[in-house]
Amino acid sequence: MKLRRRLRSNLKSESEAYGYTLSLWGSGALLLQGFEMQAFEVLIFVLGGVIGFGILALAAFRHLLSDADVQEDEDILTGSMVHILASIGTVLISYGLVTAGSGVQLEYLAFIVGINTTFSYNILLLVEEVVYNDLYRLESSVV
Numbered sequence: 001m002k003l004r005r006r007l008r009s010n011l012k013s014e015s016e017a018y019g020y021t022l023s024l025w026g027s028g029a030l031l032l033q034g035f036e037m038q039a040f041e042v043l044i045f046v047l048g049g050v051i052g053f054g055i056l057a058l059a060a061f062r063h064l065l066s067d068a069d070v071q072e073d074e075d076i077l078t079g080s081m082v083h084i085l086a087s088i089g090t091v092l093i094s095y096g097l098v099t100a101g102s103g104v105q106l107e108y109l110a111f112i113v114g115i116n117t118t119f120s121y122n123i124l125l126l127v128e129e130v131v132y133n134d135l136y137r138l139e140s141s142v143v
Contacts, residue, residue, distance in 0.1 A: 019083030048114020
């Protein structure tokens with residue numbers, strides 16, 4: 001049956017989005033839990049996420065007004081698709097920011113946590129890839 005192949009394809013294509021969704025939802029929930037956020041603070045949180053993404057895009061492409069040519073069809077290691085470090089790590093960093101920023105104005109805290117969510121998640125994805133590739137090479141050399 002082709003169902004297993006389809007599931008593999010689905011998991012590979014949805015991998016980053018699922019982990020980011022968990023990170024974003026978890027970080028936002030931490031803010032909602034500790035503070036009475038209104039629409040303005042939610043928008044500031046989202047703005048922070050957009051700014052974080054813009055910083056990463058600028059670092060990756062060197063220019064915000066250029067073609068985003070990414071010809072990538074490489075295989076990824078299955079374990080790195082689970083995003084344990086990226087998802088949980090990002091929410092833990094957000095938790096630290098929320099806890100440390102309890103005296104900070106909510107607008108600033110929401111903005112900082114928004115930036116963190118996008119920035120940390122993507123940086124931790126890179127760390128995960130390095131770790132899993134190193135583990136793969138180590139396992140391959142032992143076997």
